[in-house]
Amino acid sequence: MSVPSSSPTRRDFLALSAAAGAVSLIPASVGGAADTDTVRPFHVDVPEEALVDLRRRIAATRWPERETVDDQSQGIQLSKLKPLVEYWGTGYDWRKAEAKLNALPQFMTEIDGLDVHFIQVRSKHPNALPLIMTHGWPGSVLELLKTVAPLTEPTAHGGRAEDAFDLVLPSMPGYGFSGQPTDAGWGPDRIARTWAALMSRLGYARYVAQGGDWGSPVSSAMARQAPAGLLGIHINLPAIVPPEIAAVLAAGGPAPAGLSEKERAAFDAFSAAARMGNRSYAAMMGSRPQTIGYSITDSPAGLAAWMLGHPGFSHWTYASSDPEKSPDEVLDDITLYWLTNTATSAARLYWETGGRSPALSVPEKTNEISLPVAITVFPGESYQAPETWARRAYRNLMYFHEVDKGGHFAAWEQPQLFSEELRAAFRSLRQSI
Numbered sequence: 001m002s003v004p005s006s007s008p009t010r011r012d013f014l015a016l017s018a019a020a021g022a023v024s025l026i027p028a029s030v031g032g033a034a035d036t037d038t039v040r041p042f043h044v045d046v047p048e049e050a051l052v053d054l055r056r057r058i059a060a061t062r063w064p065e066r067e068t069v070d071d072q073s074q075g076i077q078l079s080k081l082k083p084l085v086e087y088w089g090t091g092y093d094w095r096k097a098e099a100k101l102n103a104l105p106q107f108m109t110e111i112d113g114l115d116v117h118f119i120q121v122r123s124k125h126p127n128a129l130p131l132i133m134t135h136g137w138p139g140s141v142l143e144l145l146k147t148v149a150p151l152t153e154p155t156a157h158g159g160r161a162e163d164a165f166d167l168v169l170p171s172m173p174g175y176g177f178s179g180q181p182t183d184a185g186w187g188p189d190r191i192a193r194t195w196a197a198l199m200s201r202l203g204y205a206r207y208v209a210q211g212g213d214w215g216s217p218v219s220s221a222m223a224r225q226a227p228a229g230l231l232g233i234h235i236n237l238p239a240i241v242p243p244e245i246a247a248v249l250a251a252g253g254p255a256p257a258g259l260s261e262k263e264r265a266a267f268d269a270f271s272a273a274a275r276m277g278n279r280s281y282a283a284m285m286g287s288r289p290q291t292i293g294y295s296i297t298d299s300p301a302g303l304a305a306w307m308l309g310h311p312g313f314s315h316w317t318y319a320s321s322d323p324e325k326s327p328d329e330v331l332d333d334i335t336l337y338w339l340t341n342t343a344t345s346a347a348r349l350y351w352e353t354g355g356r357s358p359a360l361s362v363p364e365k366t367n368e369i370s371l372p373v374a375i376t377v378f379p380g381e382s383y384q385a386p387e388t389w390a391r392r393a394y395r396n397l398m399y400f401h402e403v404d405k406g407g408h409f410a411a412w413e414q415p416q417l418f419s420e421e422l423r424a425a426f427r428s429l430r431q432s433i
Contacts, residue, residue, distance in 0.1 A: 037201065042106040042117060042177065044098050046339055051094055054300060054338060058089030061301040073276060076308050084318050085301045088331050094339070097332035100145060108177070109201060111194045114186075117177035118170035118198065123152040125164035129430055130204040131422070132168040132195055136213020136237075137346055138307035139409060140176050140336050141169050142329075146415035154423065157416065162430070163423040170198060172214065174345030176336055181345065187352035188214070192221035196230065205229050208426050212236040212410060213312070214349060217358045223371045231429045232372035232398065234422055236410050237381070239364035240389040241270070246360050249274065262386040269383040270359070278311045278382070279357065285347040286355015293344030303343055304334050311382050312408030325413070359383060361393040374399035374425035378414075380407025399425045
C-alpha cells in the first residue's frame with residue numbers, strides 16, 4: 001500500500017485497519033453506529049502507513065533559530081527539543097507502546113452519543129475497591145499504566161490483599177481513542193456524568209474516583225454531582241485558592257498580610273507562574289483552540305513543542321538513564337495524540353472552561369462537595385497546596401498528606417508511591433463496599 005500524501009485522517013485509520021483485518025484503531029462511531037449500551041472489546045493496531053507518514057514529516061521539519069535567552073522563558077529550548085524529535089523520527093518504536101496497551105483489557109462503549117475508550121483491569125483479590133482514574137492534558141491513559149500492577153496486585157507491590165482495586169481508566173472525550181465531540185458542552189461536568197454512567201454500565205454499585213490535572217476537576221465534579229455509588233474522591237491538583245487570594249493574584253498584587261509560611265509559599269508559586277506565563281498554553285487553548293490546532297495537527301515537531309511546554313514537563317530530562325522520564329515514554333504520549341489526530345479536540349477542553357486555572361476554589365464550586373475528599377501533595381507540582389486552604393475548600397477532607405517525591409504527573413513519575421497514597425486515602429471507605 002502506498003504511503004499517504006498527507007497525514008491519515010481518523011477515517012483513513014478505520015479503513016486501513018479494517019483492510020488489515022484488525023479491530024479498528026478508531027471508535028466504531030467513525031465508520032458506523034454501534035449498539036447503545038454495548039461494551040465492545042478494543043485492540044490497537046496502527047497501520048504502518050501512519051508511522052511512515054509520521055517519520056516523513058519529522059524528517060521534513062523546518063527548525064527555527066535558537067532562543068535568545070538561556071532559560072525556558074521563551075518556551076522549550078531548541079537544544080532540548082531537537083534531539084528528542086530527531087530520535088522520534090529515527091529510533092523511536094511506537095509498537096512497544098501499542099503492545100503495552102494491548103496487554104491490558106481495552107473496551108469501547110457509547111455514552112451520551114460519544115464513544116468512550118477505557119481500560120478495565122479487575123483484581124484477583126475479592127472485595128477489591130472499584131476505582132475510576134482520569135488523566136489530563138498533555139497526558140493520556142498511558143501516564144497511568146505503571147500504577148495498574150501496584151493497585152490491582154498489591155501483595156506483589158508492598159501492600160495487602162485488602163488494599164486491592166479494580167481499575168477503570170478511560171480516555172477523556174476528544175483524547176486518544178475516545179470519540180471527538182462534535183458539539184460544545186463537553187466540560188468537566190458532562191465528563192463526570194459520563195464517567196458515572198460508565199461505572200454504572202460496568203455494574204459497580206460502589207466505587208471511588210481519582211484524578212490529577214484535568215482529572216481533578218472531573219473527579220471533583222463527580223463528587224459535587226454525587227452519583228449513586230460514588231463513595232469519595234482523591235485528587236492531586238486540588239482547587240484550594242480562596243477567593244480573596246484569587247482576587248489579589250488576578251490583580252498582580254503583593255501577598256496579603258497574615259499568611260502562614262506554607263500559604264505564602266503557595267501564593268508566591270502562583271504569582272511567579274503568572275509572571276513567567278507558565279499557563280500561556282491554557283490561555284491559547286482556552287480562547288482559540290482551533291487556531292493553534294492547525295499547527296499542532298500538521299507538524300509533529302510543533303505538537304511536541306506545544307505539549308512539552310507544559311510546566312509538568314519543564315524539569316524532565318528525557319534521559320535514557322531515567323526510566324520514569326525516558327524519551328520513549330514521553331514520545332509514547334505525544335505519538336498517541338499524533339496518531340489519533342486529537343491535538344485539537346483535546347485542546348477544546350480548555351475552551352470549555354475558558355482556560356481558567358483548576359486551582360481556584362470558587363469556579364470549581366468546592367463548597368458544594370459533601371462527599372469525602374482525599375488530597376496528596378507532591379513536591380514537584382506547580383504549587384504546594386496548604387492544608388489550611390484545603391480544609392477551607394473541602395469541608396469533608398478525610399485525608400491530606402504531603403509526600404517527598406513526585407510531580408505533576410505523579411502516577412507516571414512515582415507509581416509505587418502514588419499507589420500507596422491511594423491505598424491509604426481510600427482505606428476508610430472500603431467498609432462501604
